[in-house]
Structures are given as C-alpha cells and as structure tokens.
Amino acid sequence: MTEISVLRSVLYMPGSNARALEKAKTLACDGLILDLEDAVAPDAKEDARAAVCAAAASGEYGRRTVTIRVNGLGTAWHEADLAAAAAAGPDAVVVPKVSSAAEVLALVDALERAGAPERTRLWAMIETPTAVFDVRAIASASPRLSALVLGTNDLVKELYAEHVPGRAPLTTALSLSVLAAREAGVQVLDGVFNDTKDEAGFLAECAQGRQMGFDGKTLIHPSQVAPANETFAPSPEAVEDAEGLIAAFEAGAGSGVVTYRGKMVENLHVESARRTLAVAEAVRLLAE
Structure with missing residues (x-):
C-alpha cells in the first residue's frame, strides 16, 4: 500500500494575522491553509503575502502539511500570489473556484514557470456548479494535483440553497467529489462548519463526512481540531x-x-x- 498522507484536520489561518501564524506552530492540526483570500482585506494583501510566504518557507511547522491559499484566477492579486507561493515552496498551493481541467493545467504551468519545487502540489477548491459537473476531469487533470477541497459556503450560495443539518442540498456535490477523488487517487477534504459554538452540529457533520469517505475536514477555529482528529482517525x-x-x-x-x-x-x-x-x-x- 502507498504511503498514507494524513489530513484529518486542515485549519484555515488568516495570512494578515501574525499572532495566528505563530499560534499555528503549536496546534495539533494535520494541515494548515495560510490564507491570502477571504480572510485578508484588499489593503492588506501584499503584506499578508510576504508574511505567509515567509512562514511557509520557515520550516517551523513541524510535520504539519503547510499550504498557501492564493487569490483566485482573474483577481488583481492572483499572479503575484502564485509566483510568491511557488518561490516559497509550501506543501501545496490552494486555489479557489477552480472550474475546469484546463484551469488546472494552466495553474500547473504557472507554478512550474515560477519555479515551484516538485514537492509543491496543487489543491483545487470545488465551489461552483460548473466545478461539480467537471470534478472528475479536474481531479485527474494533472499529477501535480493532490487534493480537492470543498468550498461548501460558496456552493450553498451558488445553489441558492440553505445551510441545514444533514446538508441535503449539498449531498450530490459532496458525493460526486468523493467519487472523483477516489477514481483519480487524490485526497478530498470536506468543507468548513460555520458555527464554532455548535459542538454537536460540528461532530455530526464530521461524522457525516467520514461516513461519505472524506479524508478530513477544513476548519475555521482551533477548537475544531481535536474533534476532527478523533473523528477522521480509526478508533x-x-x-x-x-x-x-x-x-x-x-x-x-x-x-x-x-x-x-x-x-x-x-x-x-x-x-x-x-x-x-x-x-x-x-x-x-x-x-x-
């Protein structure tokens, strides 16, 4: 059997928050997404880029999988983010709203032209109806792509759906993404749970993700790390x-x-x- 990469708990950390980047070194999460997108205001993007890339290149995060989420294709910051992330050489670069295999290939080409080391993989976020319909092609588009990350908040918005217990509006998208990941031999991470005070709801959603076949869950708060680790590990x-x-x-x-x-x-x-x-x-x- 090939080596198993453990990604039970993958925590988003705002790239503009120096204290958060430092705190991340002490957390028991399996992976980190150092975020340059949603968690960073437009006027803080450049400073956050420099801080996140320095953090990713520091080697101070132990065995955690360290990734950088860049701003999406077509934004004013995307190209500079991607070039800086490639130079920093994190474990992966996370790209939001990837919608086609062609975009995957273009992203891989851009990473390679920017000098990204072989170890730096691509994680594609599945956040739109178009991405869900094309997820099979996205997952298998390039050997450099190693994970799919569900952007469930954006999916709910795009579907005009509602956040409900059990996530019935999303189960088709979730299942198709798991199927695509398993066929392609890449990992797949469930989306975030928004209410950090609802422990029972979070545990139920972790259990659902585990039962559906997800490798782990993306998180928005350190309090979610331990429950995710326990749920997505064999008892x-x-x-x-x-x-x-x-x-x-x-x-x-x-x-x-x-x-x-x-x-x-x-x-x-x-x-x-x-x-x-x-x-x-x-x-x-x-x-x-």
Whole structure:
C-alpha cells in the first residue's frame, strides 16, 4: 500500500494575522491553509503575502502539511500570489473556484514557470456548479494535483440553497467529489462548519463526512481540531477489528470461506482493514 498522507484536520489561518501564524506552530492540526483570500482585506494583501510566504518557507511547522491559499484566477492579486507561493515552496498551493481541467493545467504551468519545487502540489477548491459537473476531469487533470477541497459556503450560495443539518442540498456535490477523488487517487477534504459554538452540529457533520469517505475536514477555529482528529482517525475498536479480521483471513487461507465475528471475509474486506491499519500508523507517526 502507498504511503498514507494524513489530513484529518486542515485549519484555515488568516495570512494578515501574525499572532495566528505563530499560534499555528503549536496546534495539533494535520494541515494548515495560510490564507491570502477571504480572510485578508484588499489593503492588506501584499503584506499578508510576504508574511505567509515567509512562514511557509520557515520550516517551523513541524510535520504539519503547510499550504498557501492564493487569490483566485482573474483577481488583481492572483499572479503575484502564485509566483510568491511557488518561490516559497509550501506543501501545496490552494486555489479557489477552480472550474475546469484546463484551469488546472494552466495553474500547473504557472507554478512550474515560477519555479515551484516538485514537492509543491496543487489543491483545487470545488465551489461552483460548473466545478461539480467537471470534478472528475479536474481531479485527474494533472499529477501535480493532490487534493480537492470543498468550498461548501460558496456552493450553498451558488445553489441558492440553505445551510441545514444533514446538508441535503449539498449531498450530490459532496458525493460526486468523493467519487472523483477516489477514481483519480487524490485526497478530498470536506468543507468548513460555520458555527464554532455548535459542538454537536460540528461532530455530526464530521461524522457525516467520514461516513461519505472524506479524508478530513477544513476548519475555521482551533477548537475544531481535536474533534476532527478523533473523528477522521480509526478508533481503537476499529484497529482491533482490522487486526483480527486480517489474522482470521490469513489463518484461513486456502480453506475456502473465511468468517470473522460471524461475517464472511473476502479480499476487499482485507484491503479495507489494511488501509485502516495504515491510517492508524500514519496518525501515530504524526503524533511523535
């Protein structure tokens, strides 16, 4: 099995807030999105760009995946953001409102022309109806693209929908994005939960995302990190069950039908169990 990259909790941090950038070094999140877009006022964009790029290049964030969200295609800041981010060499550059495979290829070309190192990947945000309809092509457009990030607030706005428990208006978009990511072999991150005081609602949405197949969730507040980490990591019970299933399968190899705890075990169950153990081991290593 290929190496597992753990992205249970990916926290947006405003690029114009020096204290937030410093605090991010102490948080237990798996990843950071140092933001130059929505969290930064127009008159603060250039200073934020310099601060975020310096932070990303500093090497002071340990094992966290450090990314930079640039301003979108067509904005006054996009080209300068992309060039500066490429020079800083973060783990990924996050681009909002990517709507086609052609845009992915153009972004990859721009990163390479700006000298982005091979390690710097592209994360595409899926935030519009057009992106949802083209998400399969977007996900597989380039080997440099390594993740899809759902922009659920923008999707709700574009659909004229409402934020409701269970997210019924978004389930089609969420499911299509997971399907596209799995086919392309890239990671996929669920969108943010807006009410930082609604712990029960946040936990329910994390559980829904985990059940749908998301790798993790994007977050807007440090208080959301620990619950996301717990939800998107295999539980001790799941690890124990995976170990037992694999042991039963290996012990019964060649005997025809193998059962574990009353259920038939096939190769597909073993593959899932091995992935569970690989994720658990990756989480353990990240915590060291």
